[in-house]
Amino acid sequence: MQSDLLDAVGLAITIHDKRYDEHPSVLAALGVGADFAAAQLSGIGGPLPDALAYQVPVLSLDLWTDDRWPELTLASLRSRAPQHESSWEHVRGAAAVPGVWADDATVVVCCTLSQPASAATVASLITYEQLVSAALIITAAENASAIADIITVLQSRGAIEQAKGALMGLVRCDAEHAWRMLRRASQEFNVKLRELAVALVEHISGAPAEQPDTGTPIRPDERTCEAARLMWAALSETPLAQ
Amino acid sequence: MTNSQFRMSAAEAEQPPVVTATGDIDLANVNEFSDVLNSAAADSDAITVDLSDVTYCDSAAVRALFAVAATTKLGLIVPARGPIMTLLSISGLDRVATVVTCD
Numbered sequence: 001m002q003s004d005l006l007d008a009v010g011l012a013i014t015i016h017d018k019r020y021d022e023h024p025s026v027l028a029a030l031g032v033g034a035d036f037a038a039a040q041l042s043g044i045g046g047p048l049p050d051a052l053a054y055q056v057p058v059l060s061l062d063l064w065t066d067d068r069w070p071e072l073t074l075a076s077l078r079s080r081a082p083q084h085e086s087s088w089e090h091v092r093g094a095a096a097v098p099g100v101w102a103d104d105a106t107v108v109v110c111c112t113l114s115q116p117a118s119a120a121t122v123a124s125l126i127t128y129e130q131l132v133s134a135a136l137i138i139t140a141a142e143n144a145s146a147i148a149d150i151i152t153v154l155q156s157r158g159a160i161e162q163a164k165g166a167l168m169g170l171v172r173c174d175a176e177h178a179w180r181m182l183r184r185a186s187q188e189f190n191v192k193l194r195e196l197a198v199a200l201v202e203h204i205s206g207a208p209a210e211q212p213d214t215g216t217p218i219r220p221d222e223r224t225c226e227a228a229r230l231m232w233a234a235l236s237e238t239p240l241a242q
Numbered sequence: 243m244t245n246s247q248f249r250m251s252a253a254e255a256e257q258p259p260v261v262t263a264t265g266d267i268d269l270a271n272v273n274e275f276s277d278v279l280n281s282a283a284a285d286s287d288a289i290t291v292d293l294s295d296v297t298y299c300d301s302a303a304v305r306a307l308f309a310v311a312a313t314t315k316l317g318l319i320v321p322a323r324g325p326i327m328t329l330l331s332i333s334g335l336d337r338v339a340t341v342v343t344c345d
Binding site: 047050054055056057058059060061068097098117118119120122123126 | 300305316329331
């Protein structure tokens with residue numbers, strides 16, 4: 001897709017399966033795609049939520065000045081995702097194309113461009129949307145639980161990111177280091193990494209980790225919760241100057 | 243080329259060919275609509291699509307119009323108010339096609 005849409009600054013494939021999840025999930029993304037999708041879905045609006053809501057292709061020539069989404073501005077994206085500071089400045093147009101691949105299940109292919117989107121952009125995305133929908137239909141036909149599994153993975157990604165963030169704050173390390181600590185602890189305690197991440201977030205916050213209301217929420221067992229307590233206690237006692 | 247629902251009139255006096263659609267355009271007949279659009283666009287670098295007598299059109303028609311606008315200069319004639327104009331502005335098709343409204 002990226003080689004065909006040369007001006008793409010970001011791409012995202014978002015699925016919304018109302019049977020498993022109230023909220024749309026980003027299935028795959030490139031560049032600023034994931035952060036742009038999350039920002040649009042957080043309530044400021046944009047081509048992606050409109051394509052989901054109205055089930056029509058949506059095109060924008062200049063996102064930041066488009067009168068359909070007054071809250072979607074360069075300033076709001078800069079403050080939401082400052083790590084893409086230099087990319088947001090180059091963003092001009094965008095297009096989003098929806099498709100339905102099962103009852104109540106929608107997929108939207110959305111791209112962000114460094115120039116105004118054209119009808120040709122929409123025509124390309126229509127081709128990709130058909131491919132993506134076909135792949136989803138085949139996956140769903142082969143294994144009914146596969147789609148639920150995909151959503152579980154997406155769901156655990158959130159908890160892993162939260163756990164990494166907490167570790168980065170506690171130990172003052174970077175994301176890569178936090179990821180290695182999580183992975184090592186999961187191996188040492190012999191527990192699943194995504195369950196450990198959920199347990200850690202729940203231990204720190206003292207409340208259930210936020211998870212979308214899917215068919216199979218992640219519920220760490222007692223052993224995993226104990227591993228999370230031990231890991232957090234050990235790290236909290238470590239003097240900062242080592 | 244004539245058809246019960248989609249008619250095409252040939253280009254004349256430097257005016258692009260006009261495709262006139264009537265009734266409903268949906269998944270059931272969007273392929274016919276696309277065929278007429280494509281044959282009109284084949285011999286001309288611009289076409290006009292008159293939707294003023296269309297009673298209903300959905301995402302399928304919007305996709306067909308985006309597809310033809312990707313390769314041809316597209317002009318649209320639509321009722322000034324109503325669901326078709328709403329669909330054009332939600333989708334942004336009104337920003338890449340020349341829209342003329344009628345009453």
